[in-house]
Amino acid sequence: MLKYIDTHSHLYDSDFEIDIAEVTERSKCNGIFKVVMPSVDSTTHPAMMNLAGSLPGFAFPAIGLHPTSVKDNWRQELDFVIDSADKNTYVAVGEIGLDGYWSKEFMNEQITVFEEQLRLASERDLPVIIHSRDATEEIFNSLERCKEMNIRGVFHAFSGSYETACRIFSYGNFKLGIGGVITFKNSNLPKVIEKAGLDKILLETDSPWLSPVPYRGKRNEPSYITLIAEKIAQIKGCSIEEVAQITTLNAGQMFKL
Ligand SMILES: [Zn+2]
Numbered sequence: 039m040l041k042y043i044d045t046h047s048h049l050y051d052s053d054f055e056i057d058i059a060e061v062t063e064r065s066k067c068n069g070i071f072k073v074v075m076p077s078v079d080s081t082t083h084p085a086m087m088n089l090a091g092s093l094p095g096f097a098f099p100a101i102g103l104h105p106t107s108v109k110d111n112w113r114q115e116l117d118f119v120i121d122s123a124d125k126n127t128y129v130a131v132g133e134i135g136l137d138g139y140w141s142k143e144f145m146n147e148q149i150t151v152f153e154e155q156l157r158l159a160s161e162r163d164l165p166v167i168i169h170s171r172d173a174t175e176e177i178f179n180s181l182e183r184c185k186e187m188n189i190r191g192v193f194h195a196f197s198g199s200y201e202t203a204c205r206i207f208s209y210g211n212f213k214l215g216i217g218g219v220i221t222f223k224n225s226n227l228p229k230v231i232e233k234a235g236l237d238k239i240l241l242e243t244d245s246p247w248l249s250p251v252p253y254r255g256k257r258n259e260p261s262y263i264t265l266i267a268e269k270i271a272q273i274k275g276c277s278i279e280e281v282a283q284i285t286t287l288n289a290g291q292m293f294k295l
Pocket of ligand 1: 046048076133244
């Protein structure tokens with residue numbers, strides 16, 4: 039059986055509460071043997087840690103403050119991340135980044151929080167999971183200011199052009215997180231993935247959101263990684279075995295799994 043790592047699943051979301059055992063079983067049956075769980079903020083942290091505790095060797099937590107959770111209490115939330123990161127429990131700092139889509143009200147604070155978490159990742163030698171939405175230039179400005187740091191990671195739910203991808207790669211060991219969007223009609227991702235090497239790609243679902251076709255609009259889950267791998271194989275004209283093998287190797291190396 040082909041083996042996969044889902045590098046981005048909010049498996050601790052309340053959407054999975056009633057049938058987490060079945061969801062986990064379906065994932066394992068489809069070859070998904072490890073899942074990285076990105077953090078959002080302190081309110082969802084207990085649920086994430088509980089699930090990580092009940093699925094050892096399968097669900098691995100990250101620690102980070104999501105840009106859409108940067109509000110008035112950002113300093114307190116950021117300190118929670120920094121204090122938590124002292125425990126050697128986490129495989130990444132994330133998800134972190136900038137989001138100008140939902141609100142620009144706290145953009146300056148988002149930038150401060152993002153760069154402090156880049157520094158945290160660098161100090162702890164952890165990869166970052168970057169969320170970038172309607173803030174591409176601001177993200178590059180931050181990467182430029184932090185380029186002396188030891189930063190590696192993934193641009194989660196990447197949806198930019200091939201040129202943007204190349205700009206990202208110029209900052210070092212960065213991968214593109216590719217999920218269900220690649221299966222959507224009118225997605226520009228197939229054109230980007232045609233040109234990008236498989237060594238630059240990590241597979242992710244972002245479950246429970248962003249389900250691939252034919253489940254678009256329904257709840258997403260890690261087992262659907264196979265649909266994303268299939269689509270990438272189709273685009274690149276290679277076997278699904280090759281996609282599974284290379285992207286799983288990439289994920290294993292990035293998160294030290
Ligand atoms: Zn996410």
